[in-house]
Amino acid sequence: MQKITKDHELAASQNPVTENIEKLRQLFPSIVSEDKIDFEALKQLLGDEVTEDEEYFRFVWPGKKQARAEALKPSTGTLRPAPEESLDWETTQNVYIEGDNLEVLKLLQRSYAGKVKMIYIDPPYNTGKDFVYKDNYRDNLANYRENYGRKDEEGNAIATQSERNAESSGRYHSNWLNMMYPRLQLARNLLREDGVIFISIDDNEIENITKIANEIFGEDNFLEVYLWESTFRPDNSSTLYRENAQYVLAFVRNLKALGRIYGSKQGSVGLPSLTKNSMKASKLSFPPNTVKAQFGDGKYLSGEKDSGYILHEDVIVKSGIIENSFSITGRVIWGQNYLDSELEKGTEIIFKTSDFVPYSKKAEDKRLAPETILPQKIVKDVLAGRAEVSKLFEEAIFDHPKPSSLIQYFNNFFDDDNAVILDFFSGSGSTAHAVLNFNSEKNSNRKYILVQLPQATDLDSIAHKAGYHTIAEIGKERIRRVAKKIREEEPEKAAEMDLGFRVFKLDSSNIEAWDPDPDNLENNLFSENIKPDRSEYDLVYEILLKYGLDLSLPIAERTGPDKRHTLYCVGGGALFLCLGSGITRRSGEAILAWAQEIGAENPKVVFRDTGFTSSVEKTNVYEVLRSGGVEDVKSV
Numbered sequence: 001m002q003k004i005t006k007d008h009e010l011a012a013s014q015n016p017v018t019e020n021i022e023k024l025r026q027l028f029p030s031i032v033s034e035d036k037i038d039f040e041a042l043k044q045l046l047g048d049e050v051t052e053d054e055e056y057f058r059f060v061w062p063g064k065k066q067a068r069a070e071a072l073k074p075s076t077g078t079l080r081p082a083p084e085e086s087l088d089w090e091t092t093q094n095v096y097i098e099g100d101n102l103e104v105l106k107l108l109q110r111s112y113a114g115k116v117k118m119i120y121i122d123p124p125y126n127t128g129k130d131f132v133y134k135d136n137y138r139d140n141l142a143n144y145r146e147n148y149g150r151k152d153e154e155g156n157a158i159a160t161q162s163e164r165n166a167e168s169s170g171r172y173h174s175n176w177l178n179m180m181y182p183r184l185q186l187a188r189n190l191l192r193e194d195g196v197i198f199i200s201i202d203d204n205e206i207e208n209i210t211k212i213a214n215e216i217f218g219e220d221n222f223l224e225v226y227l228w229e230s231t232f233r234p235d236n237s238s239t240l241y242r243e244n245a246q247y248v249l250a251f252v253r254n255l256k257a258l259g260r261i262y263g264s265k266q267g268s269v270g271l272p273s274l275t276k277n278s279m280k281a282s283k284l285s286f287p288p289n290t291v292k293a294q295f296g297d298g299k300y301l302s303g304e305k306d307s308g309y310i311l312h313e314d315v316i317v318k319s320g321i322i323e324n325s326f327s328i329t330g331r332v333i334w335g336q337n338y339l340d341s342e343l344e345k346g347t348e349i350i351f352k353t354s355d356f357v358p359y360s361k362k363a364e365d366k367r368l369a370p371e372t373i374l375p376q377k378i379v380k381d382v383l384a385g386r387a388e389v390s391k392l393f394e395e396a397i398f399d400h401p402k403p404s405s406l407i408q409y410f411n412n413f414f415d416d417d418n419a420v421i422l423d424f425f426s427g428s429g430s431t432a433h434a435v436l437n438f439n440s441e442k443n444s445n446r447k448y449i450l451v452q453l454p455q456a457t458d459l460d461s462i463a464h465k466a467g468y469h470t471i472a473e474i475g476k477e478r479i480r481r482v483a484k485k486i487r488e489e490e491p492e493k494a495a496e497m498d499l500g501f502r503v504f505k506l507d508s509s510n511i512e513a514w515d516p517d518p519d520n521l522e523n524n525l526f527s528e529n530i531k532p533d534r535s536e537y538d539l540v541y542e543i544l545l546k547y548g549l550d551l552s553l554p555i556a557e558r559t560g561p562d563k564r565h566t567l568y569c570v571g572g573g574a575l576f577l578c579l580g581s582g583i584t585r586r587s588g589e590a591i592l593a594w595a596q597e598i599g600a601e602n603p604k605v606v607f608r609d610t611g612f613t614s615s616v617e618k619t620n621v622y623e624v625l626r627s628g629g630v631e632d633v634k635s636v
Helices: 016-027 039-049 064-070 101-107 140-148 172-190 206-217 336-344 382-393 404-411 430-442 471-489 491-496 536-546 585-598 615-627
Strands: 078-081 095-098 116-121 191-201 222-228 246-252 280-286 291-293 298-300 309-311 315-318 326-332 349-351 420-423 447-452 502-507 555-559 566-570 575-578 604-607 632-635
Touching: 064 172, 078 101, 078 536, 095 471, 101 140, 101 172, 101 447, 101 502, 116 172, 116 404, 140 502, 172 191, 172 206, 191 206, 191 404, 206 222, 206 246, 280 336, 336 349, 382 404, 382 471, 404 430, 420 430, 430 447, 430 471, 447 471, 471 491, 536 566, 536 575, 566 585, 575 585, 585 615, 604 615, 615 632
Parallel strands: 095 447, 095 502, 116 191, 116 420, 291 349, 420 447, 575 604, 604 632
Antiparallel strands: 078 502, 191 246, 222 246, 280 326, 298 315, 309 326, 555 566, 566 575
16 A cells, blocks of 8 residues: 655645656657656757747746746645535535635646636736735745734734835836736646636736737637726826726637637627618518517507508417518518528517517527627626625625626636636635526526635725625625525525535645645654644545545545544545544445445545554555455555
């Protein structure tokens, strides 16, 4: 039985360098020797396509090399479950994570690589005010715990002094780019081949974010820069221009895999509509029972002119259907030949009561490609976002939330009822709100993963006085209130929806031996290797993450032999764990029986190394499982 030590690949998050070397090995086996790259051999294989000239087009800034390297460093941290702060923990597939998104993105690499359909982020705009994200490339996890893990005597988060990134700083743009680059690099790995990332941004960094996105995602995978009228009441403080617009930059993991995307429906707000001037008088004839009428049941007499059209026969309407054949003269956009061809296809024709504009149900439902300028009456503005949150909380709890309608508009771009949506700058939780609204309206089952730094709210803020001491607390409560609202207003739909979320919190590893800098390491080397303030449940999720399993998977529990420990089954038999004490041969037999009972194929099994009653029993457990066909057995 192999023990997972600090040097084992499962003791940390996925190592991107190892993954990249393996990809090169698959392409060019001859350039890899002893897990090292022979660049001279690679250059020979690429021929004249390799450049060593200093003068070629590229985007550089101070710190870029270090920022790029940071994305390649694995994390030794973990995500600790918080069921007490969650909603519908046992059944939900939605995830809310408190923590520094750089470390969290690293931890999600094994479990979610290539699984996310859409990412929406609203990062700090680099306005010269509080910067908040203070990366420490030496030990970012320790830096996070120092800055965001402190509590006062009442257990409330202590506000951390935020760094300012003043424009007068010589590294004004560089600081922001160094923060964004590794996060986007890691985010790309999580996208599906047809996955899309949307980045909200203003004019301070639109040029620079486009350049690094071109580099990370590739210029060929650029989708669009959408213009969003972020406020209907422009800022009048400037004498040069009235600022009322922001941007949403969109890239695809692989544009060739994307397929078609959709914006508004034909005839929706923000799309051009037909006018009287585009029509001409013409006569059309309809067979019986082919037309739906948008006016009341009854008999409508021929010869009467009504809003621009003339009936040539009496029309009888029953249950919204015109029952008889008839002809009409009016200002129409269809000719008789086109009308007949549509009727032959079985298209349902709608007969409106104003100027006669025949259109089909098919045409009405036709979805058009999105416009570069977002339709303002659909996506709304920042004031609508503020009002939306204020109505939920009954006070102005958050200053500048994005309206959920903006993110929901991007959700409409594609069809996939089971898509995973990620937001790793989640703020007040607008993305979760948008996904829940979308699921309610479309009877869909999309899931979200939100990541938010537990940044303390200002002591004088309305939020802090209302009891919300971090932005993450606001986000979680917003989702709870949206779920409650849906349950109250649409109970039948709510019964079929996933309105819950599982909360996880970033922390150092639960295992002393895996933590590169634990307290009193020397004193713990030969004693219990699980940290005293951690639970078995904490350890279950750390191992689940390291094995690359989904955080939303169901976890079943059974009492082990002699009732001395608990057995865990993750994801219907993908992983079994026994992390208590008193582990004997019977523990292995119980796991094997459980695996066979549910038909688990090639399950992985992990034991607590110090939990075995003796080294002999440890060997016996391994042999029992191996004889039953279970090969992947490890201890921690």
